[in-house]
Amino acid sequence: MLIVQKYGGTSVANVDRIKAxxxxxxxxxxxxxxxxxxxxxxxGETDKLIGLANQVSSNPNxxxxxxxxxxxxxxxxxxxxxxxxxxxxxxMAFTGRQMGIVTDGVHTKAKIEKITGDKAKKALDEGYxxxxxxxxxxxxxxxxxxxxxxxGSDLSAVAIASALNADVCEIYTDVDGVYTTDPNIVxxxxxxxxxxxxxxxxxASLGAKVLQTRSVEFAxxxxxxxxxxxxxxxxxxxxxxxxxxxxxxxxxxxVAYDKNQAKLTIMGVPDKPGIASGIFKQxxxxxxVVDMIVQNVSGDGKSTDMSFTVPKTDSKKALKLTExxxxxxxxxxxxxxxxxxxxxxxxxxMRTHSGVAAQMFETLAxxxxxxxxxSTSEIKVSCVIDAKYTELAVRVLHxxxxxxxx
Ligand code: ADP
Ligand code: ASP
Ligand code: MG
Numbered sequence: 175m176l177i178v179q180k181y182g183g184t185s186v187a188n189v190d191r192i193k194a195x196x197x198x199x200x201x202x203x204x205x206x207x208x209x210x211x212x213x214x215x216x217x218g219e220t221d222k223l224i225g226l227a228n229q230v231s232s233n234p235n236x237x238x239x240x241x242x243x244x245x246x247x248x249x250x251x252x253x254x255x256x257x258x259x260x261x262x263x264x265x266m267a268f269t270g271r272q273m274g275i276v277t278d279g280v281h282t283k284a285k286i287e288k289i290t291g292d293k294a295k296k297a298l299d300e301g302y303x304x305x306x307x308x309x310x311x312x313x314x315x316x317x318x319x320x321x322x323x324x325x326g327s328d329l330s331a332v333a334i335a336s337a338l339n340a341d342v343c344e345i346y347t348d349v350d351g352v353y354t355t356d357p358n359i360v361x362x363x364x365x366x367x368x369x370x371x372x373x374x375x376x377x378a379s380l381g382a383k384v385l386q387t388r389s390v391e392f393a394x395x396x397x398x399x400x401x402x403x404x405x406x407x408x409x410x411x412x413x414x415x416x417x418x419x420x421x422x423x424x425x426x427x428x429v430a431y432d433k434n435q436a437k438l439t440i441m442g443v444p445d446k447p448g449i450a451s452g453i454f455k456q457x458x459x460x461x462x463v464v465d466m467i468v469q470n471v472s473g474d475g476k477s478t479d480m481s482f483t484v485p486k487t488d489s490k491k492a493l494k495l496t497e498x499x500x501x502x503x504x505x506x507x508x509x510x511x512x513x514x515x516x517x518x519x520x521x522x523x524m525r526t527h528s529g530v531a532a533q534m535f536e537t538l539a540x541x542x543x544x545x546x547x548x549s550t551s552e553i554k555v556s557c558v559i560d561a562k563y564t565e566l567a568v569r570v571l572h573x574x575x576x577x578x579x580x
Pocket of ligand 1: 181182183184185325346348352353356357358384
């Protein structure tokens with residue numbers, strides 16, 4: 175078999191962990207597999223580098239930021255290859271560029287366009303373990319170093335698995351699979367044997383960081399079988415794959431939370447055609463991604479209040495824009511709250527079951543948790559609440575939908 179194994183930050187956090195990864199890789203080689211390894215930076219390293227950038231500049235240039243951040247993964251790829259060689263196996267480390275990972279030019283969140291990987295394919299054929307620095311690529315047009323967004327080594331791994339036509343892409347992390355909710359918040363969370371790409375995509379985009387959202391999108395599009403496992407033990411992991419009958423039987427398969435959003439409200443907006451399009455065009459032009467939107471017409475029907483959520487990192491920029499909008503539209507006021515959280519329940523079974531939203535609202539109400547915003551899709555219901563109730567909400571919803579216990 176050809177296996178891609180991705181090791182996240184905690185799995186390569188220090189030299190002992192890197193040696194343990196090398197042992198695991200060596201075991202797969204001894205079992206007769208060809209192995210391509212993708213590594214993250216040591217845990218905390220990327221944050222540390224961002225911190226350094228912020229100390230030397232109030233607005234670090236994104237081009238230089240990518241050059242800086244890509245260095246963390248270079249370190250672990252070289253060290254991992256050395257550790258594998260030390261165990262008597264041939265290994266060769268590759269940067270994103272040497273792997274031929276070609277991306278668009280959007281610094282700090284580039285998209286992979288293609289992977290050439292000829293040199294790595296040759297090395298694999300010659301019996302080398304190939305160790306690739308995750309999270310990075312190079313632009314096709316002008317050789318600029320790019321990174322793939324936070325958590326982007328997952329995407330590197332899935333894309334490499336697809337390019338190499340690997341039999342499986344194993345994501346090794348600090349939990350032994352995808353759980354019904356974050357096991358670090360709810361110890362009763364249960365490990366899922368398998369989960370559909372669609373549910374995993376919802377969970378990831380709603381805050382479950384066990385897999386990066388874009389890596390799931392990529393896996394779904396190119397049909398890459400992904401297994402999430404622990405690098406700390408040999409427990410069987412979770413298979414992320416196509417939806418099947420068993421999955422539809424379960425109404426809610428997981429609960430996710432996201433504390434990285436902020437809510438903005440513009441009050442007293444004149445209620446006439448074209449206003450929403452005007453507001454959200456300005457926000458989109460500033461490259462801010464809007465998630466939930468709620469509009470309420472006032473009693474007299476002449477004005478509306480408009481609330482929406484944006485990533486916390488863009489909240490100040492968004493507030494400044496909404497203040498400009500308030501004065502240009504003659505609205506009354508705007509304000510921003512970043513002490514909020516989005517709590518979501520996800521499951522493909524919701525397509526054929528009614529009452530999930532009602533049960534979610536009732537559960538939150540019975541614990542005196544106020545709902546600030548709601549949004550639904552075919553397979554998820556999300557509520558925005560006060561951030562201080564996040565853990566409580568996740569726990570009681572997990573319990574209410576029967577996800578706890580055996
Ligand atoms: P890595 O550094 O290996 O990429 P991450 O920290 O990005 O690891 O992702 C693993 C973490 O994801 C876990 O430690 C866990 O706290 C979190 N997580 C959130 N939701 C879930 C879930 N539903 N199942 C498993 N882990 C989850
Ligand atoms: N090191 C990068 C990050 O911390 C990429 C990754 O770990 O996947 O976001
Ligand atoms: Mg991660």
